[in-house]
Amino acid sequence: MANFSTQFRLIRQLILSERARYACALAALISGTLLIYLIPLVPQAVLDVVFNDEPEKASGISRAVITVLGGIEQVGDQLWRPAILIGILALTAGVCVHLRQRFAARAAQNIARRMRSGIYDHVQKLPCRTHESLESGDLLQRCSSDVDTVSLFLSEQITMIGRAFAMLLVPLPLMFALDWRMAVISLILVGPISIFSYTFFNKMRTRFLEKEKAEARLTATVNENLNGVRVVRSFARQSFESERFDGHNAKHRDRDNDLYRLMARFWSLSDALCFCQQGLVIGFGLWWLTQGSLEIGTFYFFISVVNMFLWPVRMLGRILAEFGKAFFADYGKPPDPNAPKRKPQPPVSPVFIP
Numbered sequence: 001m002a003n004f005s006t007q008f009r010l011i012r013q014l015i016l017s018e019r020a021r022y023a024c025a026l027a028a029l030i031s032g033t034l035l036i037y038l039i040p041l042v043p044q045a046v047l048d049v050v051f052n053d054e055p056e057k058a059s060g061i062s063r064a065v066i067t068v069l070g071g072i073e074q075v076g077d078q079l080w081r082p083a084i085l086i087g088i089l090a091l092t093a094g095v096c097v098h099l100r101q102r103f104a105a106r107a108a109q110n111i112a113r114r115m116r117s118g119i120y121d122h123v124q125k126l127p128c129r130t131h132e133s134l135e136s137g138d139l140l141q142r143c144s145s146d147v148d149t150v151s152l153f154l155s156e157q158i159t160m161i162g163r164a165f166a167m168l169l170v171p172l173p174l175m176f177a178l179d180w181r182m183a184v185i186s187l188i189l190v191g192p193i194s195i196f197s198y199t200f201f202n203k204m205r206t207r208f209l210e211k212e213k214a215e216a217r218l219t220a221t222v223n224e225n226l227n228g229v230r231v232v233r234s235f236a237r238q239s240f241e242s243e244r245f246d247g248h249n250a251k252h253r254d255r256d257n258d259l260y261r262l263m264a265r266f267w268s269l270s271d272a273l274c275f276c277q278q279g280l281v282i283g284f285g286l287w288w289l290t291q292g293s294l295e296i297g298t299f300y301f302f303i304s305v306v307n308m309f310l311w312p313v314r315m316l317g318r319i320l321a322e323f324g325k326a327f328f329a330d331y332g333k334p335p336d337p338n339a340p341k342r343k344p345q346p347p348v349s350p351v352f353i354p
Contacts, residue, residue, distance in 0.1 A: 014154065017114070018107035025103035025159060032096030033166040037174060039089050040304040041065060042082045044178075047297030050076050058295065059178050100159060108155030115147055164312040171305050179294065182302045185284045189277040190313060193270065197316050200266045207262060211255040218248045270314045281306050 015022055045065035048058040050072055055063070066072055069081045168190065175183035225241055281302055288294035 011150075011154075014111050014115075014150075015158070018110055021103045021107035021110075025100045025107070026162060028096045028100040028103065029159065029162050029166055030170070032093045032100060033163070033170045035089050035093040035096065036308065037171045037305065039086055039093070040301050040308075041174065042086050042089070044297040044301035046075060046079075046082050047300060048295045049297075052295065052297075058297075061174065061177055062297070104159045105155045108151050111154055112147055112151040115150065119147070160312075161316065164316045167309040167312045171309060175302070175305065178298050178301060181288065182281070182285060182294070182298065186277075186281055186302055186306050188280060189273055190310075193273050193277075193310075193313055194316070196266075196270065196273065197314075200262070203262060204259075207255070207259050211252070211259060214248070214252040214255045218245075218252045221245050221248050274310050274314050277310055278303075278306060 041061070042065060045058070045062040048062045049055045049066045052058065055072060066075055069075050069085065070078075075081055172183070175186060221241075221244060225245070285294060285299045285302060289296065289299055
């Protein structure tokens, strides 16, 4: 199996082959993320500026939003203005999400088509002794499930990784501009959550590799029995083949069960960390709110923003798990340059036997 750096270089080459579509998807991702964070900024500005007895204490960003909407008196008399602005922002953000998924999906399908064509061409040129040394189930898995795994990663998981980072980095200037204390409190457990996701990714790599091997052995056993069913019956080997299949099936079940147990531990512990982060924001926010050093609109903004960027960061662990699956799928195993290739044979004329 190719090492980690080789697999990373292969996936990088696949992405660069569709760089134009992925660039459009990235632009739509950043634009949509910015628009999503502007949505809670509108009610925050209304609460801190329009419905506040001392609007001069509000941040410059909040006053700028009210100025764009027409001023304090206009917004106070016509509350439909911020409602329309929120609707426009949400609709535009939805269009950006659609464009992001569309460009990423088309790029991934083009890459998957080239991958299948390249694998087919490479398998056709392999010498006979290579086919004899490889398990048929392993080849079948490389040409089917591994290609689907990489295609899913390139169409969904890679954009979700970008979304997780964008959801965390884009609101930072707004958060520190509104209240630096709440911004620091909102980021206290982001580091531990990210480290926990990275640790989970490392464990997932080993577990998935074991599951891949078990699945390949199981697929090879089923394929051999289907192709040699007459031989098995002729030599009365039904019970032996049944026991062999049960053994491979049990190993595959156990490896798959280990993966689900690992996922269960990840979800439970990450939920606890995320709820602790939300509790810190609410607790410190209420304390500063009662002390009069925090505005109600700013408190609302931080509660909304923490919920928006915390869960994508938490989902980063699952995305990294799929990232590991794509890396350990041997779809792109480079051919051995020293391995002899079978020379293409000239077409054979058909022979008709009367």
